[in-house]
Amino acid sequence: MAKSTVTSFSFPTRVVFGSGAVSQLPELLAEYGAKRVLLVTDQGLVHAGLVERVLKLVSGSSEVTCFDRVEPNPTESCLEEAVTLLRRESCDLVVGLGGGSVLDTAKAACMRLNHPGPLNQYEIQVEGYRRVTGEVPANIAIPTTAGTGSEVGRSAVITLETDNRKAVLLSPKILPTVALCDPELTLSLPAGLTASTGMDALTHNLEAYLSTEFHPICDAIALGGIRLVGRHLVDAVKGGGIEARSGMMLASSMGAIAFQKDLGVAHALAHPLSTLSGVPHGLANAIVLPHAMLFNKPVSADRLRDVAGALGCAVGGLNELDGADLAIRKVEGLLEQTDLPNRLSAVGVEEDLLPELAAQAIADPNHRTNPRPCTCEDMVRLYRAAL
């Protein structure tokens, strides 16, 4: 054991996984005694026809109200709209149908129902989980992307409009009651979104594996998740079928389970890129990840060599530093193979924004468990390297 401290492990989310799993929604609603359901989703899924399909599944057994206005990087006012509906319609169960933004909104709405006051008092930095003591309604999370793993995560990220930054709300009580994971729902995801969300899943697994927290069970899950990304990401992006989609959906859930160990500097760099420059979360991670790996190489070369092995590289006989280099090259190669941009300048980030980005990155709690401690100057250097 690396540490002599006592620790506690738990893996509580019930996961219903498999092709066609969404058709089990009526049985799950009956099992949890749902009388009035709030369906939280977004316009993209309304247009794709998926919302109508799920509404039919729900309306057979329960009254249903639909909130379909979740935006990417959901704001506090979007969250409050969902909570108002939840309260007004006296819903007893929430179904989240969508990507990370939707699932986070659904989870935060469940928490918010009986937890009033300023939202920032529930943030991770101020140990907000201690204030989440009231009842939280049941929540069934149905992911339609494979990346955030929000369906099995204890946190929800909501943008505070007052100071234009992302707040991470964290409590075991906002874990969805059931993660209903149906990889068929991701078959029609466009290539770009498949690639960027898939890189988010990789970043979760990789940063969790490198995190300074002691959690050997999550380490094993993280390596398993990385292995699945190495095997399936490119296939999924190139239109691969259900096997590739299943692999990526599992990798996504595994990443979010693994990041009970917390994350690292890539996520600290990625969050301000979304709030200040509008770069989608997965894409922001994808671009900064190789630079974060290089930054961590002096202290985490052994673990980075493991990452290279999990990604399918031949690491036998390689020393740690060479193995770490191989991992970095492999991740750079994944960006290339999935046609993702690899420079921040290509997604509209300009040099004069770097100080502001760095100021937010250093205030972001995610880098606290990065294996190499970061300064604000490090953040500027990392952004510049990725520019």
Ligand SMILES: [Fe+2]
């Ligand atoms: Fe992420």
